Amino acid sequence: MSSTGESLITTVLEDVPVEKSGKYFFSCQVKLVNVAPGCMWHKVIINALLKSNRTRNAGTKRCMAQMPQMTPEDGWVDIEGDIQVDQDTTKMTIQVSSDADVKYEVDEPELSQIVVNENWKEQANRRIDKIRKGDITINVDISDEFDPSKVVIKVKQLSHSFPWGTCVKAGALFGTSAADKAYTAFFLKHFKWATFENSMKWRFMTPTEGKTVFSTVDRALDVLIPNGIKVRGHCIAWGKSTKVPVWLRSGDAKRVEEAVSKRIDELADHYQGVFAHYDVCNEQLHGDWYEQKTKDPHYIDQMFLKSAAQDDTVDLCLNDYDVCSKGIFTSAYRRQGLSMVERGVPVSYLGIQSHMGCYPDVDLLTKRLQILAETGIPLFITELDVRQEDIELRAQGYEDILRLYFSHPSVHGIIIWGFWKENISYETAALAEGKKNIKWNQAGEKVHHLWTKEWQTTEKLRPQNKEESFEFRGFFGEYELNLEYDGETQWTHSFSLEEGKDVNIDVNV
Incomplete structure (x- = not known):
């Protein structure tokens, strides 16, 4: 191994020959020696430098893995990541880095090739x-x-016991326009689970301190519950600073703790026994606002424990991204789930968002699912979309990833992140089209066939x-x-x- 000293970058593997377009899995152990003054914890990053015959510099940098929220007390931490190298890549160098003023040790670096499984569909x-x-x-x-x-x-x-649903726009469910009525009718015909895209989020429910607005969610639930739809509560809190209610952002630790406690109490009092799931603190691997504010590295534990005490009918979930659609945070999510369970936190599911910005790679996804399943915590796909402009690629992408997820014993449900082109975050992920007469498009027909014919x-x-x-x-x-x-x-x-x-x-x- 070689170290560049002040840059805090450690080269652990250098100029390793690789196959063009090959898929690789890297693992190592990292231990922090110190925490910089004024910091709670640090992030360790694994980068790959991809080199080709035409590369004259250090190569193209690609992130393979990140392990946030590390401290010396954690000891040796397993960090893993994967990559598919470019078509012209001939060599790969792998480097470990962290924040300035942080010392760390690296051990047991290992790189292996992920074998392409041509028979995955038959096995699935x-x-x-x-x-x-x-x-x-x-x-x-x-x-x-x-x-x-x-x-x-x-x-x-007549119906599946396996949860299959979509996120919905709450206001459209009780809207009076022809488009709203068509949207609601199509949803009720084809789905049995729902997640409110935005209406349950704290900053929308309580835009002003002390004035929680339940009416939008309540009116939507009046449509869903009588029709036998199960609903995921998304979400109690959100770890990113920009997603915290504006009125809370300047609060001190005491005010934050009181506000979180009130938020949990209000939801439990108003919705006792209504929701099937709660995403307790959304995307906490990517945002530690609550931990930093309270100066408690395990503050999320208190959110889970209080939520469980206030409503023992609801399953409590973590929910994060780049844990399966990409392998960057896969091992970090495994570590988070395992450590919380070890501390006695009632984590019912690992929520896997699954926003597929590129075509799903079954070999890489299979490896990531294997890592997450090692927690023993059930997995729930919470925000699946496959974003492809080409409708044929979109159709095949949805079929591939749904088949893989449905075939995995640790996956206990699948929610897609919208379906209608007129009411979805990314039109390139849409499964249905039409203004007032909503119909499946080519990708939607493929998905519909899986659930109503093949499965x-x-x-x-x-x-x-x-x-x-x-x-x-x-x-x-x-x-x-x-x-x-x-x-x-x-x-x-x-x-x-x-x-x-x-x-x-x-x-x-």
């Missing part, structure tokens, strides 16, 4: 069959007076004998069975197929 389909389905057995007993050839048993899945169970059974049993696998969810004789329905039966509970139904004709 096998996992889906294994983890998202259960066994259904239909035992048919037909009396002598009936002809088996006229008996038809239709089994239809939905429908069976039509025709007995050939007086006594016969039919066995098949179905996706977990709610079902309806219809027994028809000579074209007319004779009996209807509803049932649920749950994980770990196979279904056995006797049908007597």
Whole structure:
């Protein structure tokens, strides 16, 4: 290893030959020796310098990983990251750096190539069959007076137990315009979970200190809850300074703690038992405003603990970006989740935003999911979008990432970040179009096909004998069975197929 001294950059691997367009995974251990005066903690950064035959300087710098909020008390910390090098890259140098006046040690640097998995889709389909389905057995007993050839048993899945939803504009759900009504009708037809894009955020609910406005969220919930929609509360607080309510930004530690406590109390008093999830402190790996203000490096723990004490019906989540769509914060998120669980913090889910600014790379995503799953904490995809101008690429990108996520045993739900071109953060991620008559576009049709055809169970059974049993696998969810004789329905039966509970139904004709 070589060190550049004052620049606090340590070269740990130098001019390593790489394959053009190759995918690589890097890991090392870093230990801080000190914290600079006046600082709570520091960030360690892993950069790659990509060199080609035409490169005359140090090479193109690309960030592989960041580990924020490190202190000497943490000891040796595992830092990992990945990269796909450029098409003309021939060599790669990897460097570690931190803030000025910070000393650190690096150990066990290791670089390995990520092998491209050409069979990932077939493997994913096998996992889906294994983890998202259960066994259904239909035992048919037909009396002598009936002809088996006229008996038809239709089994239809009505809904999925796997959470599938989208973020929504709260105001549009109770709006009176034709566009609002079309938006709401389309949403209710195709989704079972919702996240309010902005209306639940603290700075919007309480723009003025002491004056919390519940009406927008309340009116939207009046549409969602009666229709059986489960809702994620996004979010109680947000760690970035620009996302903190303006009236709170100049407050001292006591005022901040009192305001946070009141925020949690107000939500619990007003929405007890309403929300399925809360994102407790949004994007905390990217913003430590509350920790700095309170001078408590574990202040987020108190947010979780108080939220759990005030409403024990809701699951409490972390929520962050660049933890799976990119590998920059993947190992940092793993560390955050593990450390919070070790401290007894009730983290129900690791929320993975998944804003895909480029085409999803299944090999890199698989590696990142593996790292996050090491926490043992369930994963929930909270803000998925695939931003592609080319509609065909967008369609394939959504299909690939949904198939990968749905096939992973640690993923417990998927929320996309909007669907309608007229009401979405990025039009290049839209799945539906039209002003008053909203329809799936090409990408939306692909997504819709997955959830309503490929990943939905429908069976039509025709007995050939007086006594016969039919066995098949179905996706977990709610079902309806219809027994028809000579074209007319004779009996209807509803049932649920749950994980770990196979279904056995006797049908007597």
